[in-house]
Amino acid sequence: MATLKIYQTDNHIKSKHLSLGEKFGNKNLTKRETEVLKYVVLGYTAKKIGKILEISFRTVEAYINNLKIKLCCTYKNNIAEIIIKNGLIHDLKLFD
Known part of the structure; x- marks a missing residue:
C-alpha cells in the first residue's frame, strides 16, 4: 500500500512524496510528479496542467x-487506472 511521506529536505523546507510501495519497486514520486499525477487522474490535459502549475506543457509531458x-505503464490513460486499482487514489488527497 502506498503512503504519503514527508521528508525533511532542508532545515525548513518539507516536500511531500508519494511512496508507491513494493509492487512498484518502492519508488517514490517527487512533489511535482505527485502534483501532475493528481491532475492526470482528474483527466486534465498536459496543456491545462501546465497552465495550472505555471510550467510548460512539455515539462508536464516529461513528468x-x-x-x-x-x-510500469505505456499510456497516459493507464495511469489513473493503475492508481485506482492499487489503492493509491486515497493517498493523492484529490479534494483537499
Missing part, C-alpha cells in the same frame, strides 16, 4: 513520462 516509467 507524465516519468510517471509512466515508475508505474
Whole structure:
C-alpha cells in the first residue's frame, strides 16, 4: 500500500512524496510528479496542467513520462487506472 511521506529536505523546507510501495519497486514520486499525477487522474490535459502549475506543457509531458516509467505503464490513460486499482487514489488527497 502506498503512503504519503514527508521528508525533511532542508532545515525548513518539507516536500511531500508519494511512496508507491513494493509492487512498484518502492519508488517514490517527487512533489511535482505527485502534483501532475493528481491532475492526470482528474483527466486534465498536459496543456491545462501546465497552465495550472505555471510550467510548460512539455515539462508536464516529461513528468507524465516519468510517471509512466515508475508505474510500469505505456499510456497516459493507464495511469489513473493503475492508481485506482492499487489503492493509491486515497493517498493523492484529490479534494483537499
